[in-house]
Amino acid sequence: MKYALVTGGSRGIGRSIAIKLAEQGYNILINYKSNEAEALNTKKLVEEKNVTGELLKFDVSNKEEVATALGGWMEKNADKQIEILVNNAGIRQDTLLMWMTDEQWDGVLGSSLDGFFYVTRLVVNSMLKKRYGRIVNVVSLSGIKGMPGQVNYSAAKAGVIGATKALAQEVARRNITVNAVAPGFIRTDMTQDLNEQELKALIPMQRFGEPEEVAEAIVFLASPKASYITGTVLSINGGLYS
Secondary structure (H helix, E strand, O other), rough: EEEEEOOOOOOHHHHHHHHHHHHOEEEEEEEOOOOOOHHHHHHHHHOOOOOOEEEEEOOOHHHHHHHHHHHHHHHHOOOOOOEEEEEOOOOOOOHHHHHHHHHHHHHHHHHHHHHHHHHHHHHHHHHHOOOOOOEEEEEEHHHOOOOOOOOHHHHHHHHEEEEEEEHHHHHHHHHHHEEEEEEEEEEOOOOOOOOOOHHHHHHHOOEEEEEEHHHHHHHHOOOOOOOOOOOOOEEOOOOOOO
């Protein structure tokens, strides 16, 4: 029973990833934190691909919730292997550093960096035993370039980029690859508060990307075809580089 776990899978890029992996025949574990209605909608779309969709509600930044929900599922389903992990969960809370609150710092780093650690630590142990796995971390242009007003988000995603490169070297001998994709401006709920007309003028392709375009790259990195690609960061940004 092949499974893929997508954190933050209820909507946006996460939903597109879940659907694309379902098209490859993977049963999908859809993690979400609070929006059950959207998570159920993703589950429905996944199951239309003739695979199983299961919801796992937990906050990736909460060690106890990860252990209870994800660890509990793994214990009860020892015959089911999570072959693919996509660490997609993350939030933005933009403001200048001088005005940034502890909560804005902790929340953003927790959702991306702590979430990567707690979830991956659980799943990678199973992959090591099976001697196979694909881990793809969704980072950001902000983690490569740094963006004003996003010191917390840039720090969180840069941290995950470093972790991606380090973990890739730790597990490569066990046929486990660890890569990251760094989207630029993608049309999702997370970017709906941005001025698209103004920002797309900075992008050589003159448009925002679509979630499906990110998902396609992730599906490739999660496939057997990408068996010799590890420790890399793939930018998906329409030519908008630092």
